[in-house]
Ligand SMILES: *[C@@H]1O[C@H](CO)[C@@H](O)[C@H](O)[C@H]1NC(C)=O
C-alpha cells in the first residue's frame with residue numbers, strides 16, 4: 001500500500017514535470033523536428049513554366065521528376081499528379097538547405113511530347129531551387145523550396 005502511494009506520487013510528479021522539460025527542450029526539439037519541402041508544378045509548355053494564359057496553362061501529369069545534386073546524383077524521385085504537382089520531403093539533418101540551393105536541381109525526365117505531341121520528344125526540363133520561407137506547425141519547422149524556373153535542356157537524357 002505504501003509503495004503504491006509512493007509510486008503514484010512519483011508518477012504524478014513526473015507528469016507535472018513534463019511541461020517544464022518540454023519548454024526547456026523546445027528550442028532543441030524544433031531544430032531536430034524539421035523538414036525541407038520542395039514543391040512545384042510542371043506545366044505542359046516548351047519551357048515547363050506557366051504560360052501567358054496563366055492558370056489556364058495545361059499541366060504535365062505523370063511526369064517523372066528527380067531531385068539531382070552535384071554532378072547528376074539522383075537524391076529522390078517522384079511523379080507529378082494529375083494537377084502537375086510534385087513534392088519532395090527532405091530531412092534537414094541529412095540535407096543542408098544551403099547546399100540544396102547551390103548544389104541541387106529539379107529535373108523532369110519524361111519528354112514534353114508525352115503531354116503534347118507538338119512539344120519536343122527528346123531532352124528534359126531542369127530548374128534550380130529557391131527558398132520561399134518557413135512554415136511552423138507546432139514544434140515542426142518546414143523550410144519551403146520551389147523551382148525558380150524551368151528551362152528545356154535538349155541534351156538531357158530521358
Ligand atoms: C492561350 O489560350 C488561347 C485560348 O484558349 C489559345 O488559343 C492559345 O493557344 C493559348 N496560348 C498558349 C501559349 O497556351
Ligand SMILES: *[C@@H]1O[C@H](CO)[C@@H](O)[C@H](O)[C@H]1NC(C)=O
Nearest residue numbers: 069070071073075099100103
Ligand atoms: C553536391 O552534391 C554531391 C552529390 O550529392 C555531394 O557529393 C557534394 O558533397 C555536394 N556539394 C555540396 C557543396 O553540398
